[in-house]
Amino acid sequence: MLLEVQDLHVFYGKIEAIKGISFNVNEGEIVSLIGANGAGKTTTMRTISGVRPVAQGRILFEGQDITNMAPHDRVKLGICQAPEGRGIFPGMTVRENLDMGTYIRGYKSATKAADMEHVISLFPRLGERISQMGGTLSGGEQQMLAIGRALMSRPRLMLLDEPSMGLAPMLIAQIFSIVKQINSEGISVLMVEQNATQALKTAHRGYVLETGYVMKTGTGADLLVDPAVRAAYLGG
Amino acid sequence: MRDWLIYRTFWDLTVSGVALGLIYALVALGYTMVYGVLRLINFAHSEIFMVGTFGVLISLTQVFGINLFEDGEYPYRSGIVLVLILLGSTVAAMVVSGAGAVVLERTAYRPLRGAGDTFGAVVLAFLTGLIASFLFTDSMMTNLMIAAVITGPLAVVYVRIFRKGRQAPRLAFLISAIGASMAMAEAVATWGPDERVVYKTPRVLEKKVLFNFFGADVRIDYVIVAFGAILMMTALLLFVNRTRLGRGIRAVAQDAETARILGVNVNSVILVTFLLGGAMAGGAAMMFTLVYDQTRFNIGFLLGVKSFTAAVLGGIGNIKGALLGGIVLGLAENYGSSIFGGQWKDVIAFIVLLVVLMFRPTGILGESLGKARV
Incomplete structure (x- = not known):
């Protein structure tokens, strides 16, 4: 098992945002967490990256306990995230943003040029915009940049927080097909989505979160046809 | 009559105003960079500058062994010896200020961020013990021993107070900054045989006029300030x-x-930021002593306030803004004090700040450390 989350509790101030959830991601899988606003999806992702402290429970990566590990050490292990809202550095160029993905491997990493070529082959638009400031990109381009930047760190597990948020339908389809392609290259993906239909179609397995709990779990295909899930998240 | 005076001294005021402004700018960099990464006004930065000037004083008098006067004359040096002395005292100031800034961050700020850092707790415990022991005896040796004994148990308490994940409220950082600032200034004030005295620094550089600039004398120390x-x-x-x-x-x-x-x-990024800001303040401290040949425990206060003003004027968080703000402030002060009289110097500095902020609340160049580019 690549990632295992056991009975995770996370607080935001005095409010318990995550009330004991457990889930896992196997090597080579795409797993989707779906749920409405306030279900605790983004908090879960930030906790896995290590920027939210865990109140109770454990997070294991390849069997190693990383519950209290510093965020930068988790990136070294191979966990990288394209965060909610994309987190593009507005005052850096596209190239500098991509460079930030290689931060843990050192500024003059030998494989950087090859990695950057690979990312640009996935997202040719980023190649065209390489010297432009991150803040001047469109929403879709920023999302590509966020995913590309996470790829630059050569992750084992890629965390994607709402990759389709605010994008036009055509771009959404493109982003999800890229996710599949990244996965076919051997990178496991944990994805959080409000666009449940697309997320479940893309994923091998899914978990339905509701206000801090795991309500349901199953394969992507099973959840897509589940009546309760359909009623709540897929518009009937 | 007055107009004639302004005309005649205009370029003189410009030259010395730019030199003063560059010193403000170097100190302003420390405020601006720390604000950029922490969104915190490091009010103790003025004392980081101040300890730098003492770094210069100590390196000149103790390391290079130069007296204030030699046979009633200034101890002028020349050639390679002078260059080595100037470089050496610059390095000393940068090291003292840089180290001061690093210790400041680890004792006054990092514990409050909930980083769960034991180093800060131990140093704080030792300092608390040292300060407390002075209430009972003045002997430094006894006090150090008392402090050493107290450090252990107190550090345990501090580690619990500053435990991991416990982020202090914003206001706590400000109070910590003011406390650290006062502690540093008072520590230097009580240091040495004469309390609260103005220390003259040996004048090793003969301040010759290098060239004329529209009738204004450009002295060698101004040129060194500008280049440095x-x-x-x-x-x-x-x-x-x-x-x-x-x-x-x-x-x-x-x-x-x-x-x-x-x-x-x-x-570690925050630590490097403090180190860089401290080193810049150290460089400024060296230039300050080069021009004014003196220092005092409270020398940082007004200069710190002015440099902070320069940082806000140019746009806090903006590296080039610090340069621009420093020069604008230095010039405004010099021109203003010539027009209205020297006693108005500080008033003018703050009026300039008020006027700029009325029309451009984020400063002349706007806020943005991130956007800083060559």
Whole structure:
């Protein structure tokens, strides 16, 4: 098992945002967490990256306990995230943003040029915009940049927080097909989505979160046809 | 009559105003960079500058063994000896200020961020013990021993108070800054045989007039200030834009949480920021003593306030803004004091700030450490 989350509790101030959830991601899988606003999806992702402290429970990566590990050490292990809202550095160029993905491997990493070529082959638009400031990109381009930047760190597990948020339908389809392609290259993906239909179609397995709990779990295909899930998240 | 006076001294005022402004600018960099990464006004930065001037004083008198006067004359040096002395005292000031800034961050700020750091707790415990022991006896040796004994148990208490994940409220950082500032100034004030005295620094550089600029005398110390300041700022900009840690600084300034997610160790970035800001203040301290030949325990206060003003004037968080703000402030002070009289000097500095902020609330160049580019 690549990632295992056991009975995770996370607080935001005095409010318990995550009330004991457990889930896992196997090597080579795409797993989707779906749920409405306030279900605790983004908090879960930030906790896995290590920027939210865990109140109770454990997070294991390849069997190693990383519950209290510093965020930068988790990136070294191979966990990288394209965060909610994309987190593009507005005052850096596209190239500098991509460079930030290689931060843990050192500024003059030998494989950087090859990695950057690979990312640009996935997202040719980023190649065209390489010297432009991150803040001047469109929403879709920023999302590509966020995913590309996470790829630059050569992750084992890629965390994607709402990759389709605010994008036009055509771009959404493109982003999800890229996710599949990244996965076919051997990178496991944990994805959080409000666009449940697309997320479940893309994923091998899914978990339905509701206000801090795991309500349901199953394969992507099973959840897509589940009546309760359909009623709540897929518009009937 | 007055108009004639202004005309005649205009270029003189410009030359000395730019030199003063560059010193403000170097100190302003420390305020601006720390604000950029922490969104914190480091009010103790003025004392980081102040300890730098004492670094110069000690290196000149103790390391190089230069007296204030030699046979009733200034101890002028020349040639390679002079260059070595100037470089040596610059390095001393930068090391003292840089180390001061690093210790300041680890004792006064990092414990409050909930980083779960034992170093800060131990140093704080030792300092608490040292200060408390002075209430009972004045013997330094006895006090050090008392402090050493107290450190252990007190450090345990501090480690519990500053435990991991316990973030202090914003106001606590400000109070900690003011406390650290007072502690540093008072520690220097009570240091040495004469309390609260003005220390003269040996004048090793003969302040010859190098050339004329529209009738204004340009002295060699002004030229050194200008070259030194520009050299240091260029080096800083290159570091911020061209190195990995520099890019880490920009990333934390633009979006600290995303920077962490991508593997930036925020605590080490903050430490480097304090170190760089401290080194710049150290350089400024060297230039200050070069021009004014003196220092005092409270020398940082007004200069610190002015440099902070320069940082806000140019746009806080903006490296080039610090340069621009410093020069504007230095010139405004000089012109203003010539027109209205020297007693108005400080008033004019703050009026300029008020007027600029009325029309451009984010400063002349706007806020943005992240956007700093060569």
